[in-house]
Amino acid sequence: MEKLAAEIAEYLEILSSRERLFGIIKDEMLAVKEAYATPRRTQILDADSDVDDEDLIAREDMVVTVSHAGYIKRVPLSTYRAQRRGGKGRSGMQTKEEDFVHRLFVANTHTPVLFFSSLGRAYKEKVWRLPLAAPQARGKALVNMLRWSKRAHHDDHAAAEDESTWATLDVIFATTRGSVRRNKLSDFSDVRRNGIIAMKLDEGEAIVDVATASEAEDVLLTTKDGQCIRFAVPECACSRAARQWACAASISPTATA
Secondary structure, X not given: XXXXXXXXXXXXXXXXOHHHHHHHHHHHHHHHHHHHOOOOOOOOOOOOOOOOHHHHOOOOEEEEEEEOOOEEEEEEHHHOOOOOOOOOOOOOOOOOOOOOEEEEEEEEXXXXXXXXXXXXXXXXXXXXXXXXXXXXXXXXXXXXXXXXXXXXXXXXXXXXXXXXXXXXXXXXXXXXXXXXXXXXXXXXXXXXXXXXXXXXXXXXXXXXXXXXXXXXXXXXXXXXXXXXXXXXXXXXXEOOOOOEEOOOOEEEEEEOO
8 A cells, every 4th residue: 555655646746747747758758769760761852842733633524614694614524424215304504594505515624715705805714723513503704703804795615625736726706797707726825814815806896706617617607687608717817907708697617518
């Protein structure tokens, strides 16, 4: 009993003395270090990181949806699965009563997408920067995502393809006054955050449609009255200033016969 009483008295003394308590802890930690310590295998160096945010983004196919009112979103392609016969489908985008889905395409997260406003400015964003949303969500307004003029409305995405193929493709513009022009898609490889001028327009003129095509394709222009004209892509002027006049309401590139 005397031994137990002595141990209890010593433990109480240790607990009451902060200096002695930390001394015992230090001695025990040093003993563990000497018994089990191994040399560090990793090296910690001072160096600048060359890792970009984009390098951390996984390459994944996305379904990009753009509404007529200018709302955009991306949804992983894996979200949509094939349905059996008699399937009821699923909602792809929630829109307002007066809005509807205008464009839908599949692109990789690292694929650049070009946007053209009705005022003739071009904007560029990678797919991974587009808002990620649920299939039923409406998405985010382009005017809040891009430095979009409030006087402009969105028209179309012009390219959602690998930039290595841009040199072989043209982008065709059509305006409300029937002005048609084309540029190499590679002309828009370097686009600033606030956009660049894609096409100079006259007062009151606006872009109504944009499409990509190769020189082996034809362009079909139609009016709201049902008239149309078809011509080969090389026949369209290819210059920042040049124009070719035609009745244009929408563009649909077709393969040359």
